[in-house]
Amino acid sequence: MTAQLEFTHRPAQSPTPVARRQEILADAVFGRHFTDHMVTATWTPDRGWYDGAVVPYGPLNLDPAAAVLHFGQEILEGLKAYRHADGSIWMFRPDANAARFARSARRLALPELAVEDFVAALDRLVRIDRDWVPSGEGRSLYLRPFMFASEGYLQVRAARHVTFGVIASPAASYFGGQAARPVTLWLSEEYTRAAAGGTGAAKCGGNYAASLIAQREAIENGCDQVAFLDSVEGRWVEESGSMNLFVVYDDGRIVTPELTGTILEGITRDSILTLASEWGYAVEERRLDVNEWRTGLASGQIPEVFACGTAAVVTPIGMLRWRGGQLRVGHGDAGPVTARIRRHLLDLQEGRTPDTRGWLHRVC
Numbered sequence: 001m002t003a004q005l006e007f008t009h010r011p012a013q014s015p016t017p018v019a020r021r022q023e024i025l026a027d028a029v030f031g032r033h034f035t036d037h038m039v040t041a042t043w044t045p046d047r048g049w050y051d052g053a054v055v056p057y058g059p060l061n062l063d064p065a066a067a068v069l070h071f072g073q074e075i076l077e078g079l080k081a082y083r084h085a086d087g088s089i090w091m092f093r094p095d096a097n098a099a100r101f102a103r104s105a106r107r108l109a110l111p112e113l114a115v116e117d118f119v120a121a122l123d124r125l126v127r128i129d130r131d132w133v134p135s136g137e138g139r140s141l142y143l144r145p146f147m148f149a150s151e152g153y154l155q156v157r158a159a160r161h162v163t164f165g166v167i168a169s170p171a172a173s174y175f176g177g178q179a180a181r182p183v184t185l186w187l188s189e190e191y192t193r194a195a196a197g198g199t200g201a202a203k204c205g206g207n208y209a210a211s212l213i214a215q216r217e218a219i220e221n222g223c224d225q226v227a228f229l230d231s232v233e234g235r236w237v238e239e240s241g242s243m244n245l246f247v248v249y250d251d252g253r254i255v256t257p258e259l260t261g262t263i264l265e266g267i268t269r270d271s272i273l274t275l276a277s278e279w280g281y282a283v284e285e286r287r288l289d290v291n292e293w294r295t296g297l298a299s300g301q302i303p304e305v306f307a308c309g310t311a312a313v314v315t316p317i318g319m320l321r322w323r324g325g326q327l328r329v330g331h332g333d334a335g336p337v338t339a340r341i342r343r344h345l346l347d348l349q350e351g352r353t354p355d356t357r358g359w360l361h362r363v364c
């Protein structure tokens with residue numbers, strides 16, 4: 001796929017006043033406030049991608065028959081822009097997000113967007129809204145690219161009018177820069193997230209829609225997040241609703257469920273696999289039996305469990321709970337391996353440690 005998008009610019013006439021922006025940045029709740037601009041582009045089979053534009057943030061004009069509202073043909077991405085100490089702004093592996101966006105598009109029968117166009121759209125939005133990129137540890141500008149079927153028609157087929165967009169939201173870290181608060185995982189035994197041949201490996205809204213009831217069950221049971229098992233045997237650990245899972249053994253092995261098409265291929269997951277093997281841990285991507293997990297927690301053979309994803313980086317799991325039981329993980333707080341990985345990723349993304357792997361992309 002070659003780049004084909006050109007972008008026009010229509011800057012906001014009345015951007016957020018500086019004082020108000022500073023107020024928002026000082027207390028950035030994840031996903032609540034948005035910057036002054038957004039990116040949009042359109043696709044049709046005849047023209048390909050066209051009308052790339054950076055425009056003031058605001059409501060979209062949508063046909064009530066738009067296929068996304070009826071058939072859920074939609075995909076999304078999530079990544080961050082970080083301000084380094086010298087004021088420069090960077091993204092972490094945006095080409096990996098672009099490649100995953102293209103894979104998700106293929107699975108949802110949406111048109112692919114070239115990697116260069118995807119990254120260019122993000123660059124443009126971050127540049128025009130650069131004052132919205134906060135500085136300080138654990139703070140960033142969260143970027144949300146998305147694509148959906150905007151054709152108004154009520155037949156079930158792939159849409160012939162598609163909209164791409166990017167919005168941005170300043171974010172404090174989920175947990176501040178310091179030790180992350182351990183969360184409790186709810187083992188979902190009734191609901192699954194994905195099945196073989198389904199959309200589990202695509203980042204699409206439908207996967208989230210299907211997981212909300214399990215997430216609600218987790219909250220009702222005093223937990224923070226869900227852990228999903230496979231849909232056939234209800235035995236193999238898959239992932240959390242929006243994060244991949246890792247378990248750490250007391251002999252230095254680090255295990256994460258292998259990618260079988262039902263697990264989202266997290267970029268944080270991939271980065272951690274790279275780091276951990278460079279550091280000499282025995283890293284295994286394989287099936288993980290939930291009973292092995294429980295036995296390991298009970299015996300202390302598994303002293304650490306953590307979840308990972310762009311939004312919260314690395315989150316320690318302090319407790320695993322299910323209907324009828326629960327087990328504490330280690331001492332219930334972040335263990336040394338979890339803390340080391342979290343620290344290294346934050347230092348890398350925020351520019352305090354050299355990027356030896358070419359993972360950082362400079363925006364401005």
Ligand SMILES: *Cc1c(COP(=O)(O)O)cnc(C)c1O
Nearest residue numbers: 242243244264266267268309310
């Ligand atoms: C986005 C996402 C992740 C994490 O992926 P990252 O690329 O690390 O942010 C994990 N699981 C699901 C279901 C996701 O949607």
